[in-house]
Amino acid sequence: xxxxxxxxxxxxxxxxxxxxxxxxxxxxxxxxxxxxxxxxxxxxxxxxxxxxxxxxxxxxxxxxxxxxxxxxxxxxxxxxxxxxxxxxxxxxxxxxxxxxxxxxxxxxxxxxxxxxxxxxxxxxxxxxxxxxxxxxxxxxxxxxxxxxxxxxxxxxxxxxxxxxxxxxxxxxxxxxxxxxxxxxxxxxxxxxxxxxxxxxxxxxxxxxxxxxxxxxxxxxxxxxxxxxxxxxxxxxxxxxxxxxxxxxxxxxxxxxxxxxxxxxxxxxxxxxxxxxxxxxxxxxxxxxxxxxxxxxxxxxxxxxxxxxxxxxxxxxxxxxxxxxxxxxxxxxxxxxxxxxxxxxxxxxxxxxxxxxxxxxxxxxxxxxxxxxxxxxxxxxxxxxxxxxxxxxxxxxxxxxxxxxxxxxxxxxxxxxxxxxxxxxxxxxxxxxxxxxxxxxxxxxxxxxxxxxxxxxxxxxxxxxxxxxxxxxxxxxxxxxxxxxxxxxxxxxxxxxxxxx
Amino acid sequence: xxxxxxxxxxxxxxxxxxxxxxxxxxxxxxxxxxxxxxxxxxxxxxxxxxxxxxxxxxxxxxxxxxxxxxxxxxxxxxxxxxxxxxxxxxxxxxxxxxxxxxxxxxxxxxxxxxxxxxxxxxxxxxxxxxxxxxxxxxxxxxxxxxxxxxxxxxxxxxxxxxxxxxxxxxxxxxxxxxxxxxxxxxxxxxxxxxxxxxxxxxxxxxxxxxxxxxxxxxxxxxxxxxxxxxxxxxxxxxxxxxxxxxxxxxxxxxxxxxxxxxxxxxxxxxxxxxxxxxxxxxxxxxxxxxxxxxxxxxxxxxxxxxxxxx
Ligand SMILES: Nc1ncnc2c1ncn2[C@@H]1O[C@H](COP(=O)(O)OP(=O)(O)OP(=O)(O)O)[C@@H](O)[C@H]1O
Ligand SMILES: [Mg+2]
Numbered sequence: 001x002x003x004x005x006x007x008x009x010x011x012x013x014x015x016x017x018x019x020x021x022x023x024x025x026x027x028x029x030x031x032x033x034x035x036x037x038x039x040x041x042x043x044x045x046x047x048x049x050x051x052x053x054x055x056x057x058x059x060x061x062x063x064x065x066x067x068x069x070x071x072x073x074x075x076x077x078x079x080x081x082x083x084x085x086x087x088x089x090x091x092x093x094x095x096x097x098x099x100x101x102x103x104x105x106x107x108x109x110x111x112x113x114x115x116x117x118x119x120x121x122x123x124x125x126x127x128x129x130x131x132x133x134x135x136x137x138x139x140x141x142x143x144x145x146x147x148x149x150x151x152x153x154x155x156x157x158x159x160x161x162x163x164x165x166x167x168x169x170x171x172x173x174x175x176x177x178x179x180x181x182x183x184x185x186x187x188x189x190x191x192x193x194x195x196x197x198x199x200x201x202x203x204x205x206x207x208x209x210x211x212x213x214x215x216x217x218x219x220x221x222x223x224x225x226x227x228x229x230x231x232x233x234x235x236x237x238x239x240x241x242x243x244x245x246x247x248x249x250x251x252x253x254x255x256x257x258x259x260x261x262x263x264x265x266x267x268x269x270x271x272x273x274x275x276x277x278x279x280x281x282x283x284x285x286x287x288x289x290x291x292x293x294x295x296x297x298x299x300x301x302x303x304x305x306x307x308x309x310x311x312x313x314x315x316x317x318x319x320x321x322x323x324x325x326x327x328x329x330x331x332x333x334x335x336x337x338x339x340x341x342x343x344x345x346x347x348x349x350x351x352x353x354x355x356x357x358x359x360x361x362x363x364x365x366x367x368x369x370x371x372x373x374x375x376x377x378x379x380x381x382x383x384x385x386x387x388x389x390x391x392x393x394x395x396x397x398x399x400x401x402x403x404x405x406x407x408x409x410x411x412x413x414x415x416x417x418x419x420x421x422x423x424x425x426x427x428x429x430x431x432x433x434x435x436x437x438x439x440x441x442x443x444x445x446x447x448x449x450x451x452x453x454x455x456x457x458x459x460x461x462x463x464x465x466x467x468x469x470x471x472x473x474x475x476x477x478x479x480x481x482x483x484x485x486x487x488x489x490x491x492x493x494x495x496x497x498x499x500x
Numbered sequence: 501x502x503x504x505x506x507x508x509x510x511x512x513x514x515x516x517x518x519x520x521x522x523x524x525x526x527x528x529x530x531x532x533x534x535x536x537x538x539x540x541x542x543x544x545x546x547x548x549x550x551x552x553x554x555x556x557x558x559x560x561x562x563x564x565x566x567x568x569x570x571x572x573x574x575x576x577x578x579x580x581x582x583x584x585x586x587x588x589x590x591x592x593x594x595x596x597x598x599x600x601x602x603x604x605x606x607x608x609x610x611x612x613x614x615x616x617x618x619x620x621x622x623x624x625x626x627x628x629x630x631x632x633x634x635x636x637x638x639x640x641x642x643x644x645x646x647x648x649x650x651x652x653x654x655x656x657x658x659x660x661x662x663x664x665x666x667x668x669x670x671x672x673x674x675x676x677x678x679x680x681x682x683x684x685x686x687x688x689x690x691x692x693x694x695x696x697x698x699x700x701x702x703x704x705x706x707x708x709x710x711x712x713x714x715x716x717x718x719x720x721x722x723x724x725x726x727x728x729x730x731x732x733x734x735x736x737x738x739x740x741x742x743x744x745x746x747x748x749x750x751x752x753x754x755x756x757x758x759x760x761x762x763x764x765x766x767x768x769x770x771x772x773x774x775x776x777x778x779x780x781x782x783x784x785x786x787x788x789x790x791x792x793x794x795x796x797x798x799x800x801x802x803x804x805x806x807x808x809x810x
Contacts, residue, residue, distance in 0.1 A: 048686075050808060050809055051809050070686050070688050071688035080686070086680070086683040086687075087680070088675070088676045088679045088683050089679065089680070089800075090800075091675060091679070095672055098669075099673070099683075099684060099689055100688040100689045107669060107670065108668055109669050109672055
């Protein structure tokens, strides 16, 4: 149904797509696979009219079409789920769905009719949602459903899904796949993008690999394995789980006692939480998102007020100290919200890398910033963490999603902190980079850093942790040793079942 | 002090408070549209001044207050469009560009006044309309239902604006564009078109506000508005971007102003204090609203120009 022919797209200093040919048949899932910055989102944005290609043509059902704007794309029954949510948080679900569509009541909105149709679609595709709910109140998984309903409502026959699973829990991913399968059974064509290879294998019919803007391979899903896909993507063998040499577990480096923290909506997100992380261990925090992980991490970093309890880093009380002070006491923090609170979108890569180090003596010369030293430092980190960017002076917002994450990691993990809190460290990051990040985490552990790793990816939790703590409704409901832990056990605890 | 608490004085104070609130209400309602869609127009006061002069001059020449009001609309629409070009198409820094419009309006209105009129000649004012039946209610009738027509128009625009913003497709688009223009754009809502419309509505309302002020006073002079346009912008913030909040703020300002005026007339405030007293309405209004309306968040895209990738 879709054929893209010879698509080329240049950005200043980057060839994002180079003569890309790409097709989708009705009723199939065609996966686009590639490293961070390979050009996947760019190709999809061209198809959806958000970017204009420099060269190339697009055909739909054999006919050549021009797509200059999302309006054109929608008119051709193309829908897109974007890598970052495209929802108006202050509007209701029904309003978000109705946006841009004519109302059958003239100037007035016809939200009750829209709501009815939403419920009909929701029922048919298993996307339970309350059309009257305001979006900011919705959890991530529900928001994703709204995005899908938006596309279904416009009768999208071709649906682009740019990393739709990055923020979902495993259960939500399973549900999503059921819905997506139902859509292909209706004869719709889907384009799927993900860095998680087991998902790609579970969902796809065909897989195309993009590398540095060029197509380097295409295979049917039959016969493909995680290893073979990784090899196609990165061009070398990738270790999917890191080697973890045993280390001596040290003293308690992070101690949390009776911590309570408020959430964004004035609710109690963390309720009297107790936890200890020792030097030289990786403590994995498993849990369905929205159970207080974010608020806990922010409170540790001094970014959110603790209403009760205490936090000690390396034996020093840091409860409700300023973020700068907490850092001085040896904390490094990798946030999950990348462009929102991990980086400054309009700052260059090198400025973003310097953010926390700007008072460091190494980068000062007679009280002024020493630009030569900064440049060297930035270049080294960009290189080490394989942050793909034209130059270190490029603004962060022009980087691909995964590369922004790598830039933040490079900044936070470059020193030797006493405590490292890493939230979703490999979310949206390609497998090559994930391998490197895991290796770095294990190295940090060998250097006696106490690491708290918050992750919804159970594979990651099991691959890296020494102990696994499960967070549920703002409390730790159980801690298990990695050696004895089973997935079933952790899964039950994530659902709120207390261990015996 | 006791002179103030007589029935006649109190009624007059409330009635004049409502009257004084009108220009602010018109201007801040208009600015609400722009800000809800993400555009801050700091030029309101300049547009008001030119609208005021246009309205005044038209009434002076034709002796028809409705033509004067129409002139205010015309001046407002044109300057609103100019503001839209500057902030939406040219994507100028909104914290600064509006000041240009203000200075232009301030200087231009005075220049035109000096060249075309020179000495302040009074003109006729809006006709009064006593609402049949309602205006006979004791006390309340005198306070609320014996005003000039423009007063009813201004307050009538409050529920109409609430309806437009909350219940129409246009209003939904305004809210979406002011909150997350990328999301609106990805569904085919034209961010540029919506913002042109809202900024032009804002300009039009500022023009009407200016004309209403001049015609109500029956006079024009340099800087007639005395920064009411800036207070109107503040009212939008503190009225939490909602027509009802904006109305409450305008009324509060009007009442405080009218009480200060009454106090002065009755000699409760000594003459030497009158400068300080003149600032009181603005200060009290802003303080009160800061305390009341802090829990509301501003439109997320306010002052941020929108560009789609290329
Ligand atoms: N608006 C832009 N301006 C300049 N460069 C851009 C822009 N958008 C993308 N790029 C560059 O184009 C390249 C491809 O980016 P794209 O977002 O398509 O990658 P991706 O394959 O989706 O990666 P990821 O897996 O990290 O999301 C990157 O090098 C990126 O820096
Ligand atoms: Mg991408």
